Amino acid sequence: MEFTAKRVVIAAAVAGVAVVAVGATVMATAADPVSPEVTGATPADAGHPGEGKYTTGDYVLTVHELDDDGEGTSTAIGPHTTYYSKTLHGNGTRRHTVVKFSAGTDGDGPIVFSYPVPAPGRVADCVAAGTEAAPQVRCETRLPAG
Structure with missing residues (x-):
């Protein structure tokens, strides 16, 4: 597989979206730190x-x-x-x-x-x-x- 500029840019964009999604999940958890009652x-x-x-x-x-x-x-x-x-x-x-x-x-x-x-x-x-x-x-x- 040959690395072209286009493939590098697409891979970087996909990695960036994944990082933002994980960060949003962590922030949502931190915003509501009390676990639900069981x-x-x-x-x-x-x-x-x-x-x-x-x-x-x-x-x-x-x-x-x-x-x-x-x-x-x-x-x-x-x-x-x-x-x-x-x-x-x-x-x-x-x-x-x-x-x-x-x-x-x-x-x-x-x-x-x-x-x-x-x-x-x-x-x-x-x-x-x-x-x-x-x-x-x-x-x-x-x-x-x-």
């Missing part, structure tokens, strides 16, 4: 009504329970640990609306996953997997136990 069929763990349940993998996971102003609580959870948060729905007059997660010991590290706080009486059950370099967090909303 409702699980199994009930929450007994004895932990209204609490968030966070299970970590092979790395430290920092959980940020925040209100609409970005205020709230952050908790670093060690590897291979399950932590129940009594402040999932807020405390006092503050009502949390989102749970955000960052990986590693830097509590101010980049957010790797966000999930909406479920309605009162329901809990978020979140599990971290993957590695600190490529973390994966999955959450489900669970109904009250019993």
Whole structure:
């Protein structure tokens, strides 16, 4: 196959369109960083009504329970640990609306996953997997136990 100026220009144009399409997908994802709520069929763990349940993998996971102003609580959870948060729905007059997660010991590290706080009486059950370099967090909303 002979490379002519016309073929080079067409190949460059096709590559440019592909880069723009991928960039638009990434920007659309960044514009709406909170994952949609997923409702699980199994009930929450007994004895932990209204609490968030966070299970970590092979790395430290920092959980940020925040209100609409970005205020709230952050908790670093060690590897291979399950932590129940009594402040999932807020405390006092503050009502949390989102749970955000960052990986590693830097509590101010980049957010790797966000999930909406479920309605009162329901809990978020979140599990971290993957590695600190490529973390994966999955959450489900669970109904009250019993």
